[in-house]
Amino acid sequence: MALTLTARFRKRLADFTVDVDVSAAPGVTIVFGESGAGKSTLLRCVAGVSRPDDGRIAIGDHVVFDAASRIDVAPARRRVGFVFQQLALFPHMSAADNIAYGLARVPKADQRARVDAVARTFRIAHVLDRRPADISGGERQRVGLARSLVGDPEILLLDEPLSALDHTTQSRIIGDLLRWNEARGIPVLYVTHSQREVFALGRRVLLLEAGRIVADGTPQEVMNAPAHERHAELVGYENVLDGVIATLRPEAGVMAVSLAGGAAQLETPLVDGRVGDAVLVAIRAGDILLAAHRPSGLSARNVVSATIKSLRRTGAFVAVFASCGAVLEAHVTQSACQELGLREGGEVWLVIKTHSCRAIVPV
């Protein structure tokens, strides 16, 4: 039977306090936020490996922590599945022994059957005899998942379990995990700072910032509507630029923003403001087109000349950092990067649609 997690607690950390009130129904709930926002602390408190200063945590009716009545159930008795970012597989045991570790109370014969079953689900039957050091990163991640799930936990906590993997492997593992949970329907709290995983996994996202939940909704709601600068940075607007409103054209629903650094002006959708007001312009790196020569005959309103400062290859794409006074980050594919002949110090044209620029009045 599927249970709901309810956690309302406070825990003081060195530089801020995690103060949350979360209820997670069966299914995947994403906990999204930048590193140091308190995501791991949230999971660790639910799991019982960290102790909140105050509050109450329950899995269904099973109260596992209650400061008022001094309940603090040991992690071993919470029936929580936990996959660490570093996995924490036992290096001296085979994958099979790792998975069977939590089945101490299950008869030996059944242990083997359950390990085999979960190994089939997560496609690791062929590595069961090998040790963690002798299998691939994706397989290790699968072993970690299998180990925490084989004991049929009542709730699953995942702390950036896939962040070290390439996108294809990520997607496959996410698919297997979702299929596994279709039958079980337990609450899964999934911590990540990757937008891809947010959209691939969740129907619900909690946005955590400095220990507090600042947004709660579907991935589309939370990720596409930044309320202020911090969110924009958080949810994947790689570019958040300072500027001032140069001209307003209410009749066209647009305005021009002069970027700090002087050089460039961008046309953006209109916001509530006057000429001279400071605004922030947020642009996703994937929304910027690059051109080797000045393009013409485009519908895009913003065509800006820039100099490439640096190129960084990250997996499938290349991050291009180009300066037009302000430095913008743009993402292109490896092959596009080659065909355009992009190199450090080279000239490039940035093409940005008006509606790819989100103007935000700072709070």
Place this chain on the structure above:
Amino acid sequence: MDWAAMALSLRLALMVSVVLLLIGIPIAYWLTFSAWRGKFLVEAAVALPLVLPPTVLGFYVLVALGSRSPIGRTWEAWTGHGLAFTFEALVIASILYSLPFAVQPMASAFAQVDRGLLEASALLGAGPLRTFWRVILPLARDGVLTGLILAFAHTLGEFGVVLMVGGNLPGITRTVSIAIYDDVQSLNLTAAHLTALALLLFSFVTLSVVYAISRKPWAVAPWR
């Protein structure tokens, strides 16, 4: 070479190692994982034999085991003879003297086990005992082995404590290092040479084994 003394030393070192295996592991575990604020006092006490002159340790052990002490009296009541200047006294003194040599490598090996693994173990339902047997001990095996070998070798070569507590009774408390001392005193240099060389070789081989196992420097100084 004094074979009786050699046999006695080996027997002593073996017994001390076994006892230190049994009591050293719990002490090392406690020193590593206890959150008690006064822990440093116990750490200091365990490390004392590293800096204390053997004669001082031997003297206090002798006093503690003597027929006027409670321990000595109880022992006499049980066995009918005194504890001082017996093989048993040597064992007790050697355990104390070699304690840090066993405990420190063990504790430092326990401390090196990734805390994430211990949390993972707990989250998978294991209590402290299961975590220790299945995770900590296998991963700290080299450190435990190093501790035992060091304790063994150290006991084999000790002199001052043995002399204070055991005296020099052939077949009972005359260990190999005392035999060498005796031989030199009586100008029996050939015998001293042989025994000394045997001890030197043995110690070298022992330490080679330790370094080969651990490939990590072990510190005689406190481990943190």
